[in-house]
Amino acid sequence: MSAxxxxxxxKEYGKGASAQTALRGVSxxxxxxxxxxxxxxxxxxxTTLLKCVAGLMPATSGTxxxxxxxxxxxxxxxxxxxxxxxxxxxxxxxxxxxxxxxxRSLGLRTAERRERVARALESVGLADKADRYPWQLSGGxxxxxxxxxALAYRPRVLLMDxxxxxxxxxxxxxxxxxxRRVHQESGMTILFVTHDIDESVYLADRVLVLRRSPGGVLTxxxxxxxxxxDQITTRSLPEFVRQRSLVAQHIRAxxxxxxxxxxxxxPDANTPADARPGPSDSDAPSPQPATxxx
Amino acid sequence: MAVLSSAAAAARLPEHVVRRVMGIVGGVxxxxxxxxxxxxxxxxxxxxxxSPYFPTPFDIAxxxxxxxxxxxxxxxxxxxxxxxxxxxSLLRALGGWALGxxxxxxxxxxxxxxxxxxxxxxxxxxxxxxLPKPAIVPVFLLVFGAGDLMRVGLIAFGCxxxxxxxxxxxxxxxxxxxxxxxxxxxIPVRVQLVRIIxxxxxxxIAAGLRITLSLSLILMVLSxxxxxxxxxxxxxxxxxxTFDILDMWAAIxxxxxxGYLLNxxxxxxxxxxxxxxxxxxxxx
Numbered sequence: 336m337s338a339x340x341x342x343x344x345x346k347e348y349g350k351g352a353s354a355q356t357a358l359r360g361v362s363x364x365x366x367x368x369x370x371x372x373x374x375x376x377x378x379x380x381x382t383t384l385l386k387c388v389a390g391l392m393p394a395t396s397g398t399x400x401x402x403x404x405x406x407x408x409x410x411x412x413x414x415x416x417x418x419x420x421x422x423x424x425x426x427x428x429x430x431x432x433x434x435x436x437x438x439r440s441l442g443l444r445t446a447e448r449r450e451r452v453a454r455a456l457e458s459v460g461l462a463d464k465a466d467r468y469p470w471q472l473s474g475g476x477x478x479x480x481x482x483x484x485a486l487a488y489r490p491r492v493l494l495m496d497x498x499x500x501x502x503x504x505x506x507x508x509x510x511x512x513x514x515r516r517v518h519q520e521s522g523m524t525i526l527f528v529t530h531d532i533d534e535s536v537y538l539a540d541r542v543l544v545l546r547r548s549p550g551g552v553l554t555x556x557x558x559x560x561x562x563x564x565d566q567i568t569t570r571s572l573p574e575f576v577r578q579r580s581l582v583a584q585h586i587r588a589x590x591x592x593x594x595x596x597x598x599x600x601x602p603d604a605n606t607p608a609d610a611r612p613g614p615s616d617s618d619a620p621s622p623q624p625a626t627x628x629x
Numbered sequence: 630m631a632v633l634s635s636a637a638a639a640a641r642l643p644e645h646v647v648r649r650v651m652g653i654v655g656g657v658x659x660x661x662x663x664x665x666x667x668x669x670x671x672x673x674x675x676x677x678x679x680s681p682y683f684p685t686p687f688d689i690a691x692x693x694x695x696x697x698x699x700x701x702x703x704x705x706x707x708x709x710x711x712x713x714x715x716x717x718s719l720l721r722a723l724g725g726w727a728l729g730x731x732x733x734x735x736x737x738x739x740x741x742x743x744x745x746x747x748x749x750x751x752x753x754x755x756x757x758x759x760l761p762k763p764a765i766v767p768v769f770l771l772v773f774g775a776g777d778l779m780r781v782g783l784i785a786f787g788c789x790x791x792x793x794x795x796x797x798x799x800x801x802x803x804x805x806x807x808x809x810x811x812x813x814x815x816i817p818v819r820v821q822l823v824r825i826i827x828x829x830x831x832x833x834i835a836a837g838l839r840i841t842l843s844l845s846l847i848l849m850v851l852s853x854x855x856x857x858x859x860x861x862x863x864x865x866x867x868x869x870x871t872f873d874i875l876d877m878w879a880a881i882x883x884x885x886x887x888g889y890l891l892n893x894x895x896x897x898x899x900x901x902x903x904x905x906x907x908x909x910x911x912x913x
Contacts, residue, residue, distance in 0.1 A: 391809055415813040422806040426905045427828045436824070437814035470908050488814065 336403055338492050338524035339365040339388060344397035346383050356549035357383045361397070363543055363552055365492075365526055370518050372527040372539035376586060380550025381528045385496050388526065389415050401492055414490035418497040420478040424469040431456070431465030434484045441488075455487035456480075458520070459513060475506030479513070486517060492524045500530070508566045511538055515564060532586070536560075536579045537569060544582055546589040553589050556581065684875050692879040715887065718849055718860040721777060725784025726845035730838050733789045737796025737834075742826065747797075758790035762848060766855065780852035787848045792837035799833030800826060832906045835899045842895055846888050861887075 346358040357380040365371045375381050386392040388399045390409040401410040414437075417423040424433050431452055438448045456462050459479040469477050478498060485493055495514070499507040515538060518525050529535050535542050539558050546553040559574055569575055668686050675685040697711040740750040766783060773779035803826055811821045853862025861884055868876035900907065 389813055391812060409813050409815060411815070413813070415810070417806055417810065419806050422804040423810045425807065425825065425828070426909055427831075437816065440814065440816050440820060468905055468908070470905065 337364040338367045340400040342398050345395050347395045359549040359551050361552055365524055367524055368522050370525045370540045372535035373543045374529055374532055374535035375545030376547055377530055379545040379547035382496055385494050385528050389494050412491040414485040414488045414493050416481050416485050416495045416498045418500050420481045423481055426470055430467050430480050434487050437488050451487040455483040459483045475502045495527045497529055532579050532582045544585050553585050682874055689878045689882055692875050693882050696879055714861050714864050721780045722845040722849035725781045726788050729785035729788025730792050733792025734796050734834055737793045741797045741800025762787045775856035783852050784845050784848040787844055788841040791840045795833045795837030799830035803829045832903055839895055842891055
């Protein structure tokens, strides 16, 4: 059984003549234990796709199954890491409490919860920060808290929505390696959404490339890189360079096509840059300070 | 300043300590000096004019002390008079404030969280909050009589709306990502309300409560002008009617002091309880 199975998923915003099609006929699967990255240009419906899979948003037609359950409402055994870490963490709770909070609704014993929180913070390197408040930490650390919160929940499927889009390059590299390590250690299935082509190839076992206007699957490809990866050596491997160019070519070819169809009105005339309200899919710089950290 | 720095030099204090002390002294001076100058000008003008309606601040201060703060230190300074005059007033104001605040928070939470409820709550709220509060007094007099029920009811009525509107706005502006996070982790609605919605709304609730704290004093004074036999409002209006001008001014000053002190206490409590919010807004 696939961990995630999306069949002919279509999502429209609005009704009738003014409806905007964000996704049309998207189908793909994620195998149990796989790390799949979804990459595409801004406005291709990546975040919409993730929210449909997470059951945070109903699809117009088609189905998204997670661990065999049709996602209407959030499926069990799933956790999400959002891009906007500073808004997704609760500023009135200390770091440890933030991580512990979702566990309280799982009906776990106190000792078990305490153990999970400690191990999750440990694995993101924040064991000594449990008593801090999120706003006392740098941006990268805050996103690690959000990851720790998801880890402590021990989901079988983890969805990550452009989680590193608003941290600086060095922090980002560290967080990418953390994600790979966590994936290896836990054996979770991870669906990782990004607009960064390099990141999509570097992280994943398989890359799903989306097009826009309307959003759909352009192509998918297996990433043939060693299991253990390194920011410097992996990124200079010929195979890495070849695959990232391939993804880039696909995206460029597709947007060229879309430009042609758009005609005089321009490429974005029939699909707004972002059909969905909310900031999480935009490339606008986030207001959070993105401080480097070790 | 020159005196300070030479004194510091003589005592060989580290420079940063001197700077810190001078900063604090400067801050206090900026706050105190203009007010002091204003009072002195008033003192001078009132003494020169000798008007029966405008006693000097010094005379007023002496009267305030005599009336309400002249008990021996061991008995807590406050006189029995203070408890008789200010006690009922404070009970009415704070009681009405608490009741109105609670009603406002409750209604605001319901209207903010459930869109359908907002449909019922919004129009009457817009009407009632626009109503000048004294206009409702005759109704309260008829329904509750001329007792404390009427007074507390009036204050509670006035305090409900600003708190309600602030709470409503707070609930509606809770970060969507925080709500989605809660849903994604299957947090039960009851827990979401208590642990996420209410804490996220607290800064706005506090702002509403701060506004209505002074409103409660206004309404308290107003309600004590009507058929009351106790309270500072009653003391004030009686003094005015009997041409006891000094007592009238003393009551005004005491009311000002009470309002100032209550606000100070509230802001201090708010600072402590909403530390996280202060830090977030400081970061922009």
